[in-house]
Amino acid sequence: MRLQCNLLERMREFDLIKTHFTDWSTNCSNLKLGIGDDCLVWQGDQPLVISTDTAVQGVHFPEQARPDQVASRAFLSALSDLAAMGASADFFTLALSLPADLTDHWLSEFAKQLRVLAQQYQIVLAGGDTTRSKLITVTISVHGCVAKPLLRSGAIAGDDIWVTGRLGGAAAALPTILASYDETSGDANLGTQAVSAKTSIPSQWLNAYWQPDIPMLFAKQASSLLNSAIDISDGLMGDAGHLARASQVDLEFDIHALPLAEQLQPNVPQHLALALAGGDDYQLCFTATKAARQSITLLAESINQPVSLVGRVVRGNGDVRWYDGTHQIKPALQGYQHF
Template identity: 40%
Template sequence: MGEFELIGHYFASAACAQAGDGVALGIGDDCALLDVPAGEQLAVSTDTLVAGVHFPHNPDPCLLAQRALAVSVSDLAAMGATPLGFTLALTLEAANADWLRAFAQGLDQMARACSVSLIGGDTTRGPLSLTLTVFGRTPRGLALTRSGAQVGDLLCVGGCLGDAAGALPLVLGQRSDDSAAAKALLQQYWSPQPQLSLGQALRGNASAALDISDGLLADCGHIAAASRVCLQIELAKVPLSTSLQVFVDAETARNCALSGGDDYVLAFTLPEARLAPLQEQGLSIHVIGKVLAGQGVKLVDAQGQEIIQAKGGYQHFGSSGG
């Protein structure tokens, strides 16, 4: 099967590839065309996932597709954007029909869950890797960024942390477990749900935001650096799921939440007066600290004493550190 036959058979005919809101022209031409209403801006983000680096070799293709798209759409959530479309550049060692069918199914499932359309891409032969570019729209001047945190703001996250890191021994085949807790952690690893509704609700409310991909400490460090402030995290307030606490010991759970990464939960700073109105909307918001004068990230215990955490988070082309 040639490249164009492959695209047409497995991707162009999928439900997620049909033109949706904001997509004037999708798959089938040299470029896609997107409509962005007056008064809005286009948000664009690209992610590359490589076998053996971002996911294990020989993954379930349906789950791989779900994870790859969710990871990319999470960047739109972090900016408070409404999804429009995405492109997929897929590099395959061989065109296996069963693999492609399962991959396309997983991609379509996640795309429809996120209300985002497949609008183009490319396929080529080589070691397995995926590059996705996502497009969204946001009202002009209201996109969430990392650089607006103010002293006195609350530091919040949009849900429990550490589940995906807790699942890694299962993903890598280092541990076998069929318990409900293990299944819940694997679900969070392979099918994270981008917090699009939360991100859009934070427009005009949050002072800074991002999604947690490299670990809470490392990613809070990005907000601290961009905003030129210090983010203080209270360890006891960092939310952990019951599944993680059942599956691993307390110290491991803590390390997963602080430094494990792959959570794709939003971390954001918020003026205190904005907290209650957002919570009244039923949004998942956990206050875990506050913004102080200074620089960097400070982890403290219940008595306010600083805790030194050896590992700060994942970094490409370098060692992890605080």
């Protein structure tokens, strides 16, 4: 039986690409051939680092999220992985799986926001794929170059532990964001301004969820000063554990040094839980020697990038410990689990 006619059938794949994803900036000297052929062609003289993220409707973004919000959530979470490697943002590929009833307006607004972000972070759309599915699914592969990639396995006993930005805001905003959608009417027009007008939560929480500020410039400029790094996507507690195990060291954190989002306090258990295990922060946790402390601080100040010294690396076997002053605490939490 023939499937029902949908957007992809009406426009055809090549028409869709031509309408929404061509005539973008292609200012990337190592990209020899981009959109329009069977494969892109890249030729560079530094190691190429690649990360792929998939965002699924109803899992990684609310079902009724606006198209520009979907673009931001999908793109920025992928970009965060390049920052964790200290890499430049050079090009990305986009795979879209779209439902039958998706409108051309939705796709136009999605592409418009994606283009704005690509220009902001100076990264080129170089290719991709489109297909049909029941749910909106966005897969983005980001590619960048770096002479010496930062790894999770580079932490050394004696290192300082740092984090960028603020933690917990995105997780704090999520209940309000979900509650803001009227399930009976299917109103997809509620976004940051609408939620802010209906609630008293800080706008910084909403921005942290919909448009996290990825520390790309800091990571690239600071990479030579750092020994290890990981992006905080599934919650600091879980991601710090990945770094500790990869480096075979123990990490010790001072919860009062953690840069929590506005109105969150470490002495409130629910607030601390959001910062440690809420996820969706897309900031960096990194380590560096004490000798690099001043250079890191000066660099961060020069580009207006918030950084916080939050702990230390000690000899061990991959454990993470949390301290409230001199007293060790054991939060009954874990990071986000994908399965």
